[in-house]
Amino acid sequence: xxxxxxxxxxxxGIDKFSKYLYGIGAILLLTKYTAVIGxxxxxxxxxxxxxxxxxxxxxxxxxFERFLNTLKYKMRNLxxxxxxxxxxxxxxxxxxxxxxxVPKHQGKIVITCKKCGTEFKKRT
Numbered sequence: 001x002x003x004x005x006x007x008x009x010x011x012x013g014i015d016k017f018s019k020y021l022y023g024i025g026a027i028l029l030l031t032k033y034t035a036v037i038g039x040x041x042x043x044x045x046x047x048x049x050x051x052x053x054x055x056x057x058x059x060x061x062x063x064f065e066r067f068l069n070t071l072k073y074k075m076r077n078l079x080x081x082x083x084x085x086x087x088x089x090x091x092x093x094x095x096x097x098x099x100x101x102v103p104k105h106q107g108k109i110v111i112t113c114k115k116c117g118t119e120f121k122k123r124t
Contacts, residue, residue, distance in 0.1 A: 011050045012057045017064040021045035089124050 023043045026040030051057055055070045093113040102110055106124045113119075 008050065010052045012048065012052065012054050015057070015061050016050050017061050018045045018049050020064070023050070091122055093118055095122055 008116055022045050025038040025041030025045065028034040028041065030038075041054065048057055048060070048098040085119050087104060089104050091100050091111060092098070093100060093116065095118040096113065096116045098113055099114060100124055102109065102122075108123045109122060110119055110121050
């Protein structure tokens with residue numbers, strides 16, 4: 001028992017990235033088509049957890065957290081545009097390509113670009 005304790009003494013341990021790998025691996029083990037990938041993720045996560053190279057594991061964790069933050073930022077910015085899609089229609093100015101948002105269900109209207117002043121007709 002002491003030999004096992006001494007072996008794991010300087011190991012890195014389980015972090016957020018390892019937990020995600022375990023979870024995704026467990027989900028992928030449920031189907032026969034992705035079971036090999038799931039098993040590989042679980043093995044990789046276990047190797048990460050018992051590794052003694054903490055500098056490399058921390059760099060991997062930082063990269064993973066950077067990826068998660070980017071994903072969260074994109075999802076947060078996607079939310080408002082989904083909510084307004086039922087009320088507004090977006091057109092591009094034919095002159096300067098500025099995006100212009102106009103209310104839907106107004107029929108044929110004249111849209112004036114605020115950036116360059118170009119007027120064009122579109123059906124909302």
